[in-house]
Amino acid sequence: KQEVTQIPAALSVPEGENLVLNCSFTDSAIYNLQWFRQDPGKGLTSLLLIQSSQREQTSGRLNASLDKSSGRSTLYIAASQPGDSATYLCAVNQAGTALIFGKGTTLSVSS
């Protein structure tokens, strides 16, 4: 059974820092991996989608990497801003089921 783990559970950084969020999964037979952002009390906003054949995807200050063989993905946020404060969730997509999520990393960026 697929399990997705995100470390750390919470992270506090000062504005301007570069940071890395980690995601690991136990079964490497995935179609893709997706990173989401969730603001308090809101739905999920898709940030990046990495197909299983890809190594990384970039969108603005965000860069996500995927190492399928080792079951790991990272989300790199450059030059963090207070507006980046949110919970970040990773999820894997595999055959026969819907997205399976980690519990998320709650990020707080102070000004």
Place this chain on the structure above:
Amino acid sequence: SQTIHQWPATLVQPVGSPLSLECTVEGTSNPNLYWYRQAAGRGLQLLFYSVGIGQISSEVPQNLSASRPQDRQFILSSKKLLLSDSGFYLCAWSHRQANTEAFFGQGTRLTVV
């Protein structure tokens, strides 16, 4: 462009009362549809997913049921709510192809009292 609508945004219901949450998708056809629940400190739990009208897969045995009466409509129901049904319910959709992106609605905060 595609959009997903979910309502109501918040709901307070007494124990034992029925429930109906609705989700609709616009701008696409034959989507896969999903219901997730997010409880405090427990992450997102997949409840139901559907690949077509009348086709529902249940991931977790529980007090809830789902129906898909139309291609782009997904309904989450309960006949009698329990306190443990409280949580944040999220509807999502993706294209029928297996390797596509998923998009979520804004969620419904359900409090059972």
